[in-house]
Amino acid sequence: xxxxxxxxxxxxxxxxxxxxxxxxxxxxxxxxxxxxxxxxxxxxxxxxxxxxxxxxxxxxxxxxxxxxxxxxxxxxxxxxxxxxxxxxxxxxxxxxxxxxxxxxxxxxxxxxxxxxx
Amino acid sequence: xxxxxxxxxxxxxxxxxxxxxxxxxxxxxxxxxxxxxxxxxxxxxxxxxxxxxxxxxxxxxxxxxxxxxxxxxxxxxxxxxxxxxxxxxxxxxxxxxxxxxxxxxxxxxxxxxxxxxxxxxxxxxxxxxxxxxxxxxxxxxx
Numbered sequence: 001x002x003x004x005x006x007x008x009x010x011x012x013x014x015x016x017x018x019x020x021x022x023x024x025x026x027x028x029x030x031x032x033x034x035x036x037x038x039x040x041x042x043x044x045x046x047x048x049x050x051x052x053x054x055x056x057x058x059x060x061x062x063x064x065x066x067x068x069x070x071x072x073x074x075x076x077x078x079x080x081x082x083x084x085x086x087x088x089x090x091x092x093x094x095x096x097x098x099x100x101x102x103x104x105x106x107x108x109x110x111x112x113x114x115x116x117x
Numbered sequence: 118x119x120x121x122x123x124x125x126x127x128x129x130x131x132x133x134x135x136x137x138x139x140x141x142x143x144x145x146x147x148x149x150x151x152x153x154x155x156x157x158x159x160x161x162x163x164x165x166x167x168x169x170x171x172x173x174x175x176x177x178x179x180x181x182x183x184x185x186x187x188x189x190x191x192x193x194x195x196x197x198x199x200x201x202x203x204x205x206x207x208x209x210x211x212x213x214x215x216x217x218x219x220x221x222x223x224x225x226x227x228x229x230x231x232x233x234x235x236x237x238x239x240x241x242x243x244x245x246x247x248x249x250x251x252x253x254x255x256x257x258x259x
Contacts, residue, residue, distance in 0.1 A: 014162040021169040029175050035180065039187050067129050075163070082155040083162075089144025090220065093168055096215035100175040104209025107179035111201045 013071045025096070030059035031102060039110065050107075058099060065092055074097030119150050121228035149220050154225025171215030178245075180209030185252075196255030200248050207244045210237060233254045 037052025044051070069088065076085050144150040182204030183189070185197055192200070214237035221233040 010159060012159060014159045016168055018162045020164045024172055025169045026192055028173050032176050032180060035183075039183065053202050073158075077158060081158065083158045084144075084155050087144065089146070089150055090223075091145050093216060093219055094145070095166070095170050096169075097212040099214035100215065101209050104175060104179050104205055104212070107183045107205040107208055108202065111198070111205050114186050114198075 015070055015077060018073065019066055019070035022069065023063060024061050026066060028101075029062060033059060036103075036106065043113075052092035053106055058095075061114065062092070062096070121230070136176045146220065149223045149227070152224060153155040153229070156226035159187075160226055163225065164219055164226070167193060167222070168215050171211055171218065174241075175208050175211035175215065177208075178204050181248075182208060191259060192252060192255035195257065196251050200251040200255065203244055203248045203251065207241050207248070210244075213243060214238060214241065 033052050033055025034053050036055060039047035040051060065088075069086065069092070072086055073083065078084050183190070185201040185204070190197060214235060216233055217237070218233070220238075225232050232241040
């Protein structure tokens, strides 16, 4: 701890709201991974399981990273008031954007190939 | 793309000049964190939440497109496929808006410039509208 007083530094609870937004996203990723694995299982078998596992690992990583980031944001806001000490910068965003785009492309493959018809 | 020069915006009277991150340990991406000065953290966090909202929108669009086909929703075949393809394409496009919007907004705030307009959101709005129309037609024509 920095010894800074744990006062309310921001009436808008920005850090909490941002942490909750990350958590919602983590839950959405977990659901998407589980659903994708279930739908791809008949066609891809073990590969579908691996795919779902990868998605779940990312969901857990996002949730874990969110908790870490929340603590770092709190510490930054209570000590010096800017976010320049968040070492991760935009890396979590970049990773999430890439995986979102990949998810969209996998969904496109599913819709076009449609193993159901 | 217009960049403000490093430290350019941190010259106002009375501001403690933090400038850009120290060289060598600049945060990723440099095109964002290498310019201007640190904005109000509330705005950076709001920008982060907007990014996350776009990511969840992307997941929802992809899931909607997949669900149309996977659940064999009773909609005229060709229209259903068109709607599903459109939705998942929008789902693949939304993360582009998410990342571009986050980076451009953060850069604008660091340089004290007006915020950029969301580049792809008109396209995504029109696409979603079109998907709804296709779905409605498909329901009426089945």
